Amino acid sequence: MRLDDLLRVSVRQVLRHRRRYLGVVLAIALGVAGFMLVMTMSRDFKKNFNRDLNLIGGATIIRMYFEDLPDHRPQWFRTETLAGLRRIPGVTDASLVALAGSARTNWRTRQYYFSLLGVDDSFWEVRGLWPLKGQLFHDADVEARKREVVLGTELARRIFGSQEVEGRYMEIDHDLYRVSGLLGGITDSSLANSAFIPLTTAQDRVSGISLPNRLYLRVLTWDDVDRVVAAVPAAVSAHQSADLLRVEVSWEALKRVKHVAWWVEFFIYLALSATLILGGFGIWNVMMAAVRSRTREIGLKKAMGAEDRDILAQFLSEALCLSVGSAILGVALGRLAMEVMGYFIGSSPPLDLFLICLALGLLFAVFLGVGAGLYPSIQASRMEVVSAIRYE
Amino acid sequence: MANGALISVSNLAKIYANGVGTIPVLQKVNLKIFPGEMVAVMGPSGSGKSTLLFILGLFLHPTRGSYHLAGEDVLKLDRTAQAEFRRRRVGFVFQSCDLLENSTVYENLEFPLIYAGVDRRERPARILAALEQVNLEHRIHHASNHLSGGERQRVAVARALVNQPQVILADEPTGQLDRSHSHLIMDHFAEIVKKAETAVVVVTHDPEIAGRCTRVCSLDDGILYEG
Ligand SMILES: Nc1ncnc2c1ncn2[C@@H]1O[C@H](COP(=O)(O)OP(=O)(O)OP(=O)(O)O)[C@@H](O)[C@H]1O
Ligand SMILES: [Mg+2]
Numbered sequence: 001m002r003l004d005d006l007l008r009v010s011v012r013q014v015l016r017h018r019r020r021y022l023g024v025v026l027a028i029a030l031g032v033a034g035f036m037l038v039m040t041m042s043r044d045f046k047k048n049f050n051r052d053l054n055l056i057g058g059a060t061i062i063r064m065y066f067e068d069l070p071d072h073r074p075q076w077f078r079t080e081t082l083a084g085l086r087r088i089p090g091v092t093d094a095s096l097v098a099l100a101g102s103a104r105t106n107w108r109t110r111q112y113y114f115s116l117l118g119v120d121d122s123f124w125e126v127r128g129l130w131p132l133k134g135q136l137f138h139d140a141d142v143e144a145r146k147r148e149v150v151l152g153t154e155l156a157r158r159i160f161g162s163q164e165v166e167g168r169y170m171e172i173d174h175d176l177y178r179v180s181g182l183l184g185g186i187t188d189s190s191l192a193n194s195a196f197i198p199l200t201t202a203q204d205r206v207s208g209i210s211l212p213n214r215l216y217l218r219v220l221t222w223d224d225v226d227r228v229v230a231a232v233p234a235a236v237s238a239h240q241s242a243d244l245l246r247v248e249v250s251w252e253a254l255k256r257v258k259h260v261a262w263w264v265e266f267f268i269y270l271a272l273s274a275t276l277i278l279g280g281f282g283i284w285n286v287m288m289a290a291v292r293s294r295t296r297e298i299g300l301k302k303a304m305g306a307e308d309r310d311i312l313a314q315f316l317s318e319a320l321c322l323s324v325g326s327a328i329l330g331v332a333l334g335r336l337a338m339e340v341m342g343y344f345i346g347s348s349p350p351l352d353l354f355l356i357c358l359a360l361g362l363l364f365a366v367f368l369g370v371g372a373g374l375y376p377s378i379q380a381s382r383m384e385v386v387s388a389i390r391y392e
Numbered sequence: 393m394a395n396g397a398l399i400s401v402s403n404l405a406k407i408y409a410n411g412v413g414t415i416p417v418l419q420k421v422n423l424k425i426f427p428g429e430m431v432a433v434m435g436p437s438g439s440g441k442s443t444l445l446f447i448l449g450l451f452l453h454p455t456r457g458s459y460h461l462a463g464e465d466v467l468k469l470d471r472t473a474q475a476e477f478r479r480r481r482v483g484f485v486f487q488s489c490d491l492l493e494n495s496t497v498y499e500n501l502e503f504p505l506i507y508a509g510v511d512r513r514e515r516p517a518r519i520l521a522a523l524e525q526v527n528l529e530h531r532i533h534h535a536s537n538h539l540s541g542g543e544r545q546r547v548a549v550a551r552a553l554v555n556q557p558q559v560i561l562a563d564e565p566t567g568q569l570d571r572s573h574s575h576l577i578m579d580h581f582a583e584i585v586k587k588a589e590t591a592v593v594v595v596t597h598d599p600e601i602a603g604r605c606t607r608v609c610s611l612d613d614g615i616l617y618e619g
Contacts, residue, residue, distance in 0.1 A: 005506045016494050300490050303451060304551070305479020305507040307472055385451035389486065 319373020
């Protein structure tokens, strides 16, 4: 039997009995689509989840600083170091910070103490902060060394007694700063009690503020943290001494996040595998039933001169048509779902992963088709002509 | 070994065994058929006519005896060679005139050609030619399920003819046909056997049909008698 005949006959057979096969096809297609979705989108999903996770404590923020030892020269992060750290794969952003442990301002005869941070424009993104009122300063403001200050909510309440602070002026270290905004996002009490000015301005005007010896790295997902942490010392020492470098990660939080994520992923894959295995049993069952109900057809075909292997090939290729057809349908569905989901979580589905999924899906379908179709096909091919013809 | 016989069967026996006991259907069948012969096999219901035809078509292995076709001991063939034998040398019309369900007339006739490896471009002409012989060319793309009993029978005959076999084994091919169609089919059989190297075996209950054959045999108590 020639291949084109075989394919034509099998596709025809499957299409003519499509109603019998519908359930199986749908089960496999949905399973494949689900698998694809989880495989391709889980990274995007983690990224999004991760952003929201800052709320819980920023498990994927790496904190770095140079330790201040009395008999050492104080160290700070150079611009080249910052650039080098940004280039580590998995790092999405990096921010440089200088800290004055205690600053002071006067307002209506009273004095208020707070921490002052000189930060660059990446700070907000890295720490997952946004303006509650007004705005946070941008790179242009940092560049222009503007005298603007962003206040933590608690500090604003303490000094001004309200949240309507945008446009007011406050004095820091003998200079007047315009309050540009109020810090939003989930902030811990230390951030809520701090004031933030551009790093450049701080270096120029604030006495007693440290060198920019703190650095925050934002990492794409929790899976990348270990690798990035391992790469940090080399990235730093490429540009400066890393002797006093300290790297901190909230390992405990990270571990828990990973743990939860692992279980979620595990259950999703488990559910999908169950679907696919059921689909496989479905094919097996449908093919077994087909062999039984098509006994006469088998006998007739043998009487017409079909060899055992023709019958085997026909049933096997029907099983393959079913499984591969379902997989293709599944991949199409998965692609569609990817687009929809990508639209909602605001990312574009990665094409290379999609292609890998396509290949894996087809490969899997072939295994499923052969695995589930082989035994029924062998049964069909072994049938004797007469018993098949006389079978009612 | 027969000199020039196309089919040569000797001392053939078939004993069915079911759970309860054994049923000796064919006891002693001797038959020689020469090219150009048209042999009618008659006999009461249950006498083993279909069984004999199944053995001749290699659908069933006899319990005893020998069967040579064109000098070749076809009982010694392996499964693959048996299939080869069925698709190249015999055309079979089943008593129940089985057609493939959920298929068109065209598809029914195409399968023997597919298995025989006939080129796809050649098939339509051959299928049409076979259908013309049974006056059914206008039904070529009909679903087999929608055919009348007689039409099904004629499709079954056309299917047996389509591969131009050496031997045609027809189990009551005219059972459901009116007189004129029965004779049409017998005319074609007669025409086919006139070409050398071809023989037809027809199982029938109809003396008129048997009368059109070159020879009549009858099966009784498992023994095949001439005349
Ligand atoms: N697989 C089998 N097992 C047991 N007995 C069988 C089997 N097949 C056929 N028989 C019996 O063998 C006998 C001959 O059957 P066969 O079909 O050859 O008869 P027939 O001459 O074609 O009859 P009819 O004219 O009714 O078609 C019948 O009695 C039948 O019951
Ligand atoms: Mg019979």
